[in-house]
Amino acid sequence: MADRTKKADLKPKQSPVQFMDTTLRDGHQSLLATRLKLEDMLPIAEKIDQAGYAFIEMWGGATFDSAIRYLKEDPWERIRALKRVMPNTPFQMLLRGQNLIGYRHYADDVVERFIDRAIINGINVIRIFDALNDLRNLKTSFRATMKYGGKVQGAICYTVSRFHNNDLFVEQGKRLEDMGSDSICVKDMAGLLSPYDAFDLISKLKAEISVPIHLHTHDTSAMAVATYVKAIEAGVDVIDTAISSMASGTSQPPVETLARVLEGGPRDPKFDMDLLTEIADYFIEVRKKYSEFESDYTGVDPRVLTYQIPGGMTSNLAQQLSEQKALHRMRDVLDEVPRVREDFGFPPLVTPASQIVGTQATLNVLTGERYKVITTETSNYLKGLYGKPSGPINEEIQKKAIGDGVPVTVRPADLLEPEMEKAKKDLEKELGKEVENIEDVLIYALFPKVALDFFKYKDKPVAEKNLDSASAAEPAGPLIAPSEFNVKIHGENFDVKVGGVGHPGEGGRPYFIYINGQLEEVMVESLMEVMPSAEGRIESHAGGRSIRPKVAHDGDVTSPMPGAVVSLKVKEGEAVKAGAVVLVIEAMKMQSEVHTAIDGVVIAIHVSEGDRVNPDEVLVEVRPTS
Numbered sequence: 083m084a085d086r087t088k089k090a091d092l093k094p095k096q097s098p099v100q101f102m103d104t105t106l107r108d109g110h111q112s113l114l115a116t117r118l119k120l121e122d123m124l125p126i127a128e129k130i131d132q133a134g135y136a137f138i139e140m141w142g143g144a145t146f147d148s149a150i151r152y153l154k155e156d157p158w159e160r161i162r163a164l165k166r167v168m169p170n171t172p173f174q175m176l177l178r179g180q181n182l183i184g185y186r187h188y189a190d191d192v193v194e195r196f197i198d199r200a201i202i203n204g205i206n207v208i209r210i211f212d213a214l215n216d217l218r219n220l221k222t223s224f225r226a227t228m229k230y231g232g233k234v235q236g237a238i239c240y241t242v243s244r245f246h247n248n249d250l251f252v253e254q255g256k257r258l259e260d261m262g263s264d265s266i267c268v269k270d271m272a273g274l275l276s277p278y279d280a281f282d283l284i285s286k287l288k289a290e291i292s293v294p295i296h297l298h299t300h301d302t303s304a305m306a307v308a309t310y311v312k313a314i315e316a317g318v319d320v321i322d323t324a325i326s327s328m329a330s331g332t333s334q335p336p337v338e339t340l341a342r343v344l345e346g347g348p349r350d351p352k353f354d355m356d357l358l359t360e361i362a363d364y365f366i367e368v369r370k371k372y373s374e375f376e377s378d379y380t381g382v383d384p385r386v387l388t389y390q391i392p393g394g395m396t397s398n399l400a401q402q403l404s405e406q407k408a409l410h411r412m413r414d415v416l417d418e419v420p421r422v423r424e425d426f427g428f429p430p431l432v433t434p435a436s437q438i439v440g441t442q443a444t445l446n447v448l449t450g451e452r453y454k455v456i457t458t459e460t461s462n463y464l465k466g467l468y469g470k471p472s473g474p475i476n477e478e479i480q481k482k483a484i485g486d487g488v489p490v491t492v493r494p495a496d497l498l499e500p501e502m503e504k505a506k507k508d509l510e511k512e513l514g515k516e517v518e519n520i521e522d523v524l525i526y527a528l529f530p531k532v533a534l535d536f537f538k539y540k541d542k543p544v545a546e547k548n549l550d551s552a553s554a555a556e557p558a559g560p561l562i563a564p565s566e567f568n569v570k571i572h573g574e575n576f577d578v579k580v581g582g583v584g585h586p587g588e589g590g591r592p593y594f595i596y597i598n599g600q601l602e603e604v605m606v607e608s609l610m611e612v613m614p615s616a617e618g619r620i621e622s623h624a625g626g627r628s629i630r631p632k633v634a635h636d637g638d639v640t641s642p643m644p645g646a647v648v649s650l651k652v653k654e655g656e657a658v659k660a661g662a663v664v665l666v667i668e669a670m671k672m673q674s675e676v677h678t679a680i681d682g683v684v685i686a687i688h689v690s691e692g693d694r695v696n697p698d699e700v701l702v703e704v705r706p707t708s
């Protein structure tokens with residue numbers, strides 16, 4: 083046990099407030115859907131390193147997923163590249179305990195290797211939390227961080243419910259210190275912590291805990307500056323801010339504002355204000371490049387205190403809904419989130435709980451019936467595979483999700499077999515070559531499906547694809563575009579796939595094109611004479627990928643939402659019972675089982691694994707036997 087009271091008394095109360103810059107992680111995660119690219123960080127990195135921050139948060143959270151899923155960047159290289167130009171300020175990353183930077187629990191061997199690589203590449207401090215504040219889920223990552231020489235920052239996820247209060251959080255803080263935390267963070271990911279609650283909570287923590295206390299909040303309700311000031315009065319050691327042009331709203335409050343508030347006082351951080359201005363100016367320009375990722379939900383919104391949804395989650399929900407062409411349902415989804423959260427025992431809304439709750443709420447709204455579709459992650463959560471929330475779980479929903487299965491009570495990762503070796507083998511099989519790079523194996527172990535797309539892309543750059551198709555085109559004829567390609571427009575990558583071609587009519591010929599998996603109908607009017615042979619080639623190529631049939635029978639199996647087929651569970655000719663799983667779809671980062679509504683025989687399958695699908699298409703046809 084740490085001797086808390088004595089050490090706390092010895093600590094000087096008037097030391098300068100230390101700042102952590104979140105611009106390169108939470109700032110763009112909250113405002114720009116985590117799309118900031120390394121190339122836009124590097125030119126300003128050196129200045130951030132010199133500005134006077136105690137820590138720079140530049141990795142973890144959603145940055146890893148986003149790097150491989152959207153930016154096609156190697157997330158490991160980001161640490162190394164930034165470290166080369168930012169050698170002075172310690173790097174901090176955000177880690178979701180046993181979930182690492184993913185959405186499920188990984189086996190202990192994955193956690194250990196991941197942390198080892200993160201530290202080797204240049205991460206100094208790891209802020210570790212569990213979405214349910216279930217401390218059993220922190221054990222392995224704490225142990226690994228200590229083993230590989232990183233600093234452990236144990237985090238308490240702050241939330242508001244009738245099952246949470248400051249005394250509970252202080253108890254948790256004490257246990258985190260006992261577990262070996264080098265510092266403790268109050269992680270208010272939704273910006274719910276009011277100034278006076280902050281004063282109370284930080285005062286109590288400072289009285290009980292001897293290691294430094296960090297406070298992380300978001301400015302969504304516009305009270306974060308006040309919250310920090312009261313926390314500073316209560317003796318908080320470190321606060322999280324972003325540069326002004328990447329601050330406020332759902333991001334952190336601006337560093338410059340806090341620096342001015344404290345200027346001349348006993349806890350003045352003494353920033354180089356000119357340098358901060360220069361950094362702010364830089365991001366004013368950079369932010370413009372990412373305007374397509376700005377949503378209507380990243381500004382000041384005091385309703386966050388009612389909805390209790392973190393900034394990152396709100397902008398992700400908006401992004402997801404717009405991908406589902408259902409942005410107009412945003413308010414309904416925001417209303418549904420607290421109901422799902424209550425059913426789930428009031429988890430703090432932080433990843434992965436926020437993603438699981440958010441996607442389930444979205445499904446509840448879009449399918450028109452609560453829990454009509456239950457994601458795999460929801461059933462795992464209700465089985466106890468993510469740990470134990472502070473409140474009770476709705477047993478009726480739990481029964482619906484797990485049937486007669488018994489919820490688990492042990493540390494969830496104790497149920498997991500080691501995964502690294504299998505991941506390596508599977509990846510080698512997928513790529514058809516040996517894989518020596520453990521960082522690639524980790525990418526695959528964490529996000530198998532996205533990883534394969536990423537490796538495929540990495541192996542075959544856009545330029546090479548263009549060259550292939552250009553040289554394949556007949557020199558005398560018109561150039562034929564490939565039917566599937568990536569295109570980079572204004573710095574953003576799009577996956578384009580021609581799904582099919584219709585018969586020409588007035589206004590041209592209809593092309594059915596998937597853009598990032600979303601089906602669009604485009605009328606093409608040719609401006610030149612197309613040679614018959616060339617046209618024939620287009621038709622025959624696209625013919626194999628004909629548009630799937632429209633729903634017409636009870637046995638037609640469809641996806642509840644646009645997504646990708648993860649696995650196909652039936653074969654043609656197979657007999658199936660009503661309710662049997664036909665296939666698994668991934669949408670909004672979560673997987674859902676798709677069932678047959680009737681007993682019968684599978685007479686046709688119109689998809690294969692990896693295909694993008696839409697709700698109006700028949701994926702599998704089941705017909706009654708009699």
Ligand code: MN
Nearest residue numbers: 108270271298
């Ligand atoms: Mn945050």
